[in-house]
Amino acid sequence: MGRRPTDQHAPGFAGLVWPVRTRRTTLRPVTPADRDAVHTFRSREDVTTYLGRGPMTPEDVDERIAENLARAQPGHEHPLLGLVIELDDAVVGDCMVRFEPDDNGMRIAFIGYTLHPDVAGRGLATEVARALVRLCFTELGVAMVQADVFVPNIASQRVLEKAGLRRIGMTPAGSEGEGHPRMDDLLYAVTAAEWAASPHPGGRDEP
Numbered sequence: 001m002g003r004r005p006t007d008q009h010a011p012g013f014a015g016l017v018w019p020v021r022t023r024r025t026t027l028r029p030v031t032p033a034d035r036d037a038v039h040t041f042r043s044r045e046d047v048t049t050y051l052g053r054g055p056m057t058p059e060d061v062d063e064r065i066a067e068n069l070a071r072a073q074p075g076h077e078h079p080l081l082g083l084v085i086e087l088d089d090a091v092v093g094d095c096m097v098r099f100e101p102d103d104n105g106m107r108i109a110f111i112g113y114t115l116h117p118d119v120a121g122r123g124l125a126t127e128v129a130r131a132l133v134r135l136c137f138t139e140l141g142v143a144m145v146q147a148d149v150f151v152p153n154i155a156s157q158r159v160l161e162k163a164g165l166r167r168i169g170m171t172p173a174g175s176e177g178e179g180h181p182r183m184d185d186l187l188y189a190v191t192a193a194e195w196a197a198s199p200h201p202g203g204r205d206e207p
Helices: 032-042 058-071 124-138 154-162 192-197
Strands: 025-029 080-087 090-101 107-115 144-150 166-176 182-191
Touching: 025 124, 032 058, 032 080, 032 090, 032 107, 058 080, 080 124, 090 124, 107 124, 124 144, 124 154, 124 192, 144 154, 154 182, 182 192
Parallel strands: 107 144
Antiparallel strands: 025 080, 080 090, 090 107, 144 182, 166 182
16 A cells, blocks of 8 residues: 655655555545545535535635645645545545644544545445554554544444544534534544454455
């Protein structure tokens, strides 16, 4: 799938090999050419309900892609890898990996994913989440993978659990979904040791 960076204290994405494939999807870095495809789902109210911001304009998508590309560069203070999800050669979603050190300097990766409603309910999010977890541990050498999700978003909680993450905490009314009252926020995580000891540490793609 790719190569692990040689300097484990300086996380970066330059050594990764693309695309990354799951059973049905393909993951690759986002490019400016993906703007229209990303806008088709990022502009929808039903997609952004449980995201950190509301529906995006085409210009918003341009800014998001530019920020993703900048934060993927070596040495960026806030590293982030922005990817698109392809199904049958069409972009149907996006996902990301973001590095954040904890108070002890441990390397933690946050993951996130968004799919077009037209392809929801088919287990694709689970494939993508498992691929991101696998990428973080086998190629990027992190100590822990985390993800957060609003309490009402039951579907995403199930995806994270199928990907091997477990609930480790909750922030009451810690963040706000666009157009909704403030909602409790759940934190999920899996450590490298837990993932390696799981029944399928390779992250198989069955729904």
